[in-house]
Amino acid sequence: MDTSEIRNRFLAHFEAAGHTVVPSASLLVDDPNLLFVNAGMVPFKPFFLGQETPPYDRATSVQKCVRTPDIEDVGKTTRHGTFFEMCGNFSFGDYFKERAIELAWELVTKPVADGGWGFPEDKLYPSVYVDDAEAVALWKKVTGLPDDRIARLGKSENYWSMGVPGPGGPCSEILIDRGPAYGADGDFSAEDRYLEFWNLVFMQDELSAVRSKEDFDVAGSLPKKNIDTGMGLERVAFMTQGVENMYEIDVMYPVIARAEELTGRRYGVSHEDDVRFRVVADHVRSSMMLIGDGVTPGNEGRGYVLRRLLRRAVRSVRLLGYEDPALPELMPISRDKMGETYTDLITDWDRIARVAFAEEDAFRKTLQAGTQIFDLAAREVKSSGATTLGGDQAFALHDTYGFPIDLTLEMAAEQGLSVDEQGFRGLMAEQRERAKADARAKKGQHADTGVYRGILDEHGPTDWQAYDTLETESRVLAVLRGGAPVPVLAPGEVGEIVLDRTPFYAESGGQAADAGVIDWDGGSLEVLDVQRPVRGLVVHQVRVVDGELTAAAARHLLHARVDPEWRTGARQAHSGTHVVHAALREVLGPTALQSGSFNRPGYLRLDFGWTQALTPDQVRDIEQVSQQALRADLPVGWQYMTLEEAKEWGAIALFGETYDNTKVRVVEIGGPWSRELCGGTHVDHSSQIGTIVVTGEASVGSGSRRIEALTGVEGFGYLARERDVVAQLSTMLKAQPDDLVARVQDMAERLKATEKEMERIRLAQLLGAGAALAASATQVGPVKVVAHRADGASGGDARQLAVDVRGRLPQGEAGVVVVIGVADGKVSVVAAVNDEARSRGISANELVRAVGPLVGGKGGGKDDLAQGGGTDAGGVDEALRLVTHEVGKRAVQG
Known part of the structure; x- marks a missing residue:
């Protein structure tokens, strides 16, 4: 069956x-x-x-x-x-x-x-x-x-x-x-x-x-x-x-079968390989379903779980012997099986594939970088004579670079090294315990809703009139502070009140809560926030401005008033969000779907699934399409229908939102041009948004981008400030606005050329001292030693100078050069040793390790050239004296 x-x-x-x-x-x-x-x-x-x-x-x-x-x-x-x-x-x-x-x-x-x-x-x-x-x-x-x-x-x-x-x-x-x-x-x-x-x-x-x-x-x-x-x-x-198990059922085993073809390994031969095949089958399916519901890879929360699943799947295929991109081969198999039931996987495949495949590409680069870091760590372990890679090093590879521990173990074994797994597991356990503690702390939030549920049970749902009016006559049902009922809120105190009816919009759907006041004969409250801790109940966070609010106020009417300017700005921003979303889909295509949003008066941000930065032309096109929609004065309307009817009508539902299947609110702008499920407040015509000015576009994680924009008066203000900047620059540079870009570009190129010439002169002066330094070398036994402090020299400068001086020392004689540069509070140590000195047992790596602690740092490298850094410039002179001592000691031993 x-x-x-x-x-x-x-x-x-x-x-x-x-x-x-x-x-x-x-x-x-x-x-x-x-x-x-x-x-x-x-x-x-x-x-x-x-x-x-x-x-x-x-x-x-x-x-x-x-x-x-x-x-x-x-x-x-x-x-x-x-x-x-x-x-x-x-x-x-x-x-x-x-x-x-x-x-x-x-x-x-x-x-x-x-x-x-x-x-x-x-x-x-x-x-x-x-x-x-x-x-x-x-x-x-x-x-x-x-x-x-x-x-x-x-x-x-x-x-x-x-x-x-x-x-x-x-x-x-x-x-x-x-x-x-x-x-x-x-x-x-x-x-x-x-x-x-x-x-x-x-x-x-x-x-x-x-x-x-x-x-x-x-x-x-x-x-x-x-x-x-x-x-x-x-x-x-x-x-x-x-x-035998869930991994072998009809909707999962085909992925294992395809992995067998790719890797040449066979399922059912070894337990180790079977585990990897099962991980692939499970994680490919799980990742696909999560992306299908709107999750994008990231470094925290849901995004981190998805990233971990995708990377474990890719890593498991790699450990089975297949190193080419695997998800394009495997995920379509899972799509075809699960898509028989969840048809959105088929219709939304382009977006799902783009997110998954981009994450695999990013992880393949991570593996390459992590391999280089691992190789460096392995060399350090071997050079110290040890045979075990530290647990802290394995944890850093895993936690900082996303390098899987299984891969670290495999590569360490190939180089004859073991890994301090106990230390690694201990650090992982500490990390998990921190995560559990955080989860336990969050879990307590659920219990806090008990008092609100009690209010809801006693009085019923709030008569919420935010769509219809900005003012209501209301009665107080409950006064709270710190989540518990109180008899009074004194002047200056912040607390919460529940009203029988309210015109205030409670934060939801990405729209910030309304601002305003609640007053009565004898006092007033400033509304700071409005939330729905349990569905059906609206709770106002307030600060007492005048008078005091007591339980007796419940017997009298209060006047609740939303700030009309605030609401106007909020409506403009929320409708602007819908316009930008529609423009985004028109410019980039239907797979550019909103994954999150936030708007407050005059400002909006919209997150959407996309794997690469937008070009300046694409950003301009999105802004232009948005402005054209405003100029067209498109009608804005809304109606209620079932969720299935809304989907059939082409309405877009935001990923992760929960909707009532019996009745949802669909907001449309310009008919089918923009239809979205939304509970926010909106303008009546698109022209009332005023303007939409895109102010930024950036990444918010792998496979996710963010557009920010200003609307209404705030948008016009932004343009006015830019106009003022252009006017000031035109005056300063004595150029017309249309010529500003060329003029600034010319100045930048000349400045760059000047800086390059100054750098050439500075470097020539630095290296010009090389001959004098070589000539003044100190004879320490059979070795010529140059130990020099170079103020103003960066790490690169010190390296160039050390190599230059080493080349100027007499041929056939042992020579050691140590240059310590000091620039911007940072200390750079470079040791350069020629072949004759190395034959006497003198190592640049050992010299850098010896003097590093004196300048508050460390370093290392090869026997002929090593480099380190530090932060304590006060120890430079002592470090230079130590160089002579260390060379003398090693020369005698050699």
Whole structure:
């Protein structure tokens, strides 16, 4: 049974049982605790938390998921993968344990001919939470299984929570016995033997004081009991397809097969190679799905995860023996298999391929640079007589240059060296712990929403009127400071208030929050920020300007007023963002899609997927197309429709945003020229934007660019300042504005020529001292020594002078030259040793290493020429004296 058939049977089974089929959400999620959707229930989280009312009582989905904590284990087991699909059925206060068990057991055991999966009942074992006697009884009732076929497991296996205060509950898993070849009878910890493939969560408890996954308090029962199940599609696929693991199923193995062709290696021959093949299959698919949902490679967050996946895939192919670009050969295979279900992979392939292939090209250059750095480190280890590359050096290669540790180990072995893996692992562990600490700190943000959920439950959603008016008469529902209710806000204090209705736009969709005031008879507040901590509730951060705000104010009307100038500027900037996005796509093509944006009055920035810098002509074209749209006075309108209707209409959805499938707002400018899903405030006609002035275009990470622009009065102000600069330059240079570029270019060329001539004269003077220095060499035993301080000399100057003086020393005599340059607070040490001196055991490398600490630095190189640097000019004279001493000592030994 292929993967698509398993997926279709799952959805059909639950749709027939009255469930609404919900399409998979994006992998990107607006949640402070998550980088990616990591479970099928995540899109339904607001329903389980009581933040929103679900539009259905029961639902089913096949959700795209990515889990990243175990990236290093991918391929080593049959269980670890980064991207996977989670099949789930959900009940929101509707059916509970018994019906959930019935539905799952029916699908799993129903014959294939009848639409089920046909798993043999004698191979199936339900598991329950050890204290859930009700579940044991229900499993017996529904399945007829004896008591000894039901496994009792502890909290770590069979109790579910989100790790923070909120809903939780016991769960039951369905396990399949794969036979004694995979482990001992009855050993349910042997996950390869008794493989769990479906988890049924009975969400019934309200948890408090959550200290860890297994340490928490149960505050009581939830007012509504819910069902959340998760079934691993890939696990069912490999069990029904008769293969050993998830990497060999129909949607993944073709990538391995192509990798076999490219590398000449064979899957199934050695465990080491098998792991690499599996990494390739998993990471190619995972990377493609992430790029498809709008992630671009970067150095932090989601972008760093994607970069790591892509680079591990490329590195694994390289370790299998294929050194040419691999992703253009492998990713289309995965596209063709996954594109059967996720058609966006086909329609958006040009963008996906451009991002992925550019990252591989960049990594290949990184490998080249890292190899050079590794070679230098290996030479240093060997020259010191050691045989182990330090853990800190391996970590620097990995962390700073993106050089994989496996590659470091491989290359070290080729040179007869080992690597301090323990030291490397220790530094990696420290880095991971810092990351976990940061994640734990962020996790606490989720608990902070409790007070807002309470306000929402008590008073209902805010009557939000930002689209319709700039002023409302409102009442105070809550006064808070530091996330907790307070009786009063005194003059000068900053706190938060919740109103029953508000005209203020809450920051969202890239648009900054409105500014304005809230006043009443006896006081006023300055609005500093407006946010939605939970959906449906608008919260205003305010500073008390006059009077004091007390709970008694809730009995009186307040006047909430948005600053009209602020709102006008915000509308111009947000509509300007849509215009620039449409212009960008017109100039560069439809694959130049927005990946993020921010706008405030008079300013906008727009991030988009693109792998190379825009040319000045392209930037000018984007600006010109934008200005033409303003001059055309295009109508701006919006309407509400379902998400599917919006997609059919050609509306663009921003990657990573979450949209309500029952109703979305589509903003259009000039009809089909610009149609985007957007909840922001906009002008009525494009001419009201005033102007759009592009002020910058730059990279914000591999495969991602950023355009910045000014709109409205701010745009005109920018142009006026540029006009003033041109006028001042015209006056200073006595030239017409049209002649300024040529005049400045001529001045720059003359200045460059002058500086080049001055440099030639300076260098000639520096080298002119070479003969005198050689003639004044000090005789130290059989060696002529020149130890010279060169003030104003850079590292390059000192190197040239040292080599020049060495060449002027008498032929056939041992000679040593050490020049220490001092310039701009930096010290440069260069040692040059001729063949005769080296034959007496004198090494330039050893001399630089000896004197380096005296000038606060270090260095090294070859025996005939070495260089170092430092920061302590006060030690130069002592360092020069040490040169003579070291030469004398080595000459005697030689």
